[in-house]
Amino acid sequence: MxxxxxxxxxxxxxxxxxxxxxxxxxxxxxxxxxxxxxxxxxxxxxxxxxxxxxxxxxxxxxxxxxxxxxxxxxxxxxxxxxxxxxxxxxxxxxxxxxxxxxxxxxxxxxxxxxxxxxxxxxxxxxxxxxxxxxxxxxxxxxxxxxxxxxxxxxxxxxxxxxxxxxxxxxxRHANTAADIAAVTLVAPDPMALQSRLAAFAGSDRVRVTGHGIAVETAHGSIEAVTPHGARLLYGVNSDPAGGEEPRFAGFRIAVADPSAAERAVSLGGLPAEPIGGRLVVPSGTLFGTALAFEAR
Missing domain, CATH: 3.10.180.10 (2,3-Dihydroxybiphenyl 1,2-Dioxygenase, domain 1)
Structure with missing residues (x-):
């Protein structure tokens, strides 16, 4: 495409x-x-x-x-x-x-x-x-x-x-991955990033979430959340490095068949856990980045 x-x-x-x-x-x-x-x-x-x-x-x-x-x-x-x-x-x-x-x-x-x-x-x-x-x-x-x-x-x-x-x-992927649904930034004050992320995306579609904001782009969303919000999304070790600067914690992949994604992950032998209705592969497994599979 x-x-x-x-x-x-x-x-x-x-x-x-x-x-x-x-x-x-x-x-x-x-x-x-x-x-x-x-x-x-x-x-x-x-x-x-x-x-x-x-x-x-x-x-x-x-x-x-x-x-x-x-x-x-x-x-x-x-x-x-x-x-x-x-x-x-x-x-x-x-x-x-x-x-x-x-x-x-x-x-x-x-x-x-x-x-x-x-x-x-x-x-x-x-x-x-x-x-x-x-x-x-x-x-x-x-x-x-x-x-x-x-x-x-x-x-x-x-x-x-x-x-x-x-x-x-x-x-074509065995896990039926279709696209990137969202990316997640961690920041002490996510609201402070609202105008700059919207300017980067050229979007005025910004919504407030439980732990920060989400900018809806033409193709997927950019989230900015607190460290606590990142832990709720991706698990306890998902807040990378700490500090005052925004940093990426992880991303979500939309899959056509969540059961196929679960089977593929299981066959691969890598650890994953269900969190909030998604299957999350922890950052320690994927070289510092958390990945979540979710239904498209």
Whole structure:
């Protein structure tokens, strides 16, 4: 599914899940019933495996050539350096990415809405398809900041060859995963993030929840909750690192058949527990990020 088919505003595009052992993390997601793409490399020193869903994806990211990572240019943003520095502190959900039709338009919109902006970043790489063939994929990124620090990153991603990226065989999963339903930020004062998260999403659909707020995007929701709220959603060890800066605790995957998801997780032998009507895989199992399966 290409991002251009979505409704107005920006929606959830993908999540960057930074890990120290890329192959072990990819294997863990496969054991949960996800189809994981072959390893790919970025020219700036990071590598990834993806989990493609109905209109969004997970990016399991590692540092494999640290000597290639460069610091950000003055006034710029370095994806590689951000994730390298994140991994020096902890593993986990490092960056939230929304879809984009035009990265330059996003940068202009961020500026109008009072969010920090950085120069557009363009790159391309080769993607390997299930039949072994290779196709070019290319992207334009628009970075911004929500908090003052680097505990959580935010950017938009415009795809230039979506027909080469999305592959139906990679979007079929034994756990019947359909899409990313929601992502969860933890913050001491979630209400303070309301205007900035809404500006990032280009959305005015914000609702107050029992433990914070939820911004309804064009495709999924962005939640900001208190540490107590994160524990209620994802279990007792779901509040990563602590501190004053917002940080990602976990995400929820919508599945077509919750029973199939439960079977896939059980067959994989990874621990999970029912919490609030969802099946939750704890952050300790998934390299610092909690995952919850819920009915679509």
């Amino acid at each position: 290409a991002a251009s088919t979505r409704s107005a505003g920006r929606g959830l595009d993908h999540l960057v899940l930074a890990v120290k052992d890329l192959e072990a993390a990819a294997a863990a997601y496969a054991r949960l019933g996800f189809t994981v793409t072959p390893r790919a490399q970025h020219p700036w020193g990071t590598a990834n495996h993806l989990v493609q869903l109905g209109g969004s994806f997970l990016e399991i990211l590692g540092i494999d050539r640290p000597e290639r990572i460069r610091p950000a240019e003055p006034g710029g943003f370095s994806f590689g350096a951000f994730n390298r520095d994140f991994l020096a502190r902890r593993e986990g959900f490092s960056m939230l990415v929304l879809d984009s039709r035009d990265a330059d338009a996003d940068i202009a919109d961020f500026a109008r809405r009072g969010l920090p902006t950085f120069p557009r970043f363009d790159f391309e790489r080769v993607a390997r398809r299930p039949d072994g063939s290779e196709r070019k994929v290319a992207f334009s990124l628009a970075f911004t900041r929500i908090g003052a620090g680097d505990e959580a990153g935010f950017f938009t991603c415009a795809q230039h060859y979506p027909e080469n990226f999305w592959t139906p065989d990679f979007q």
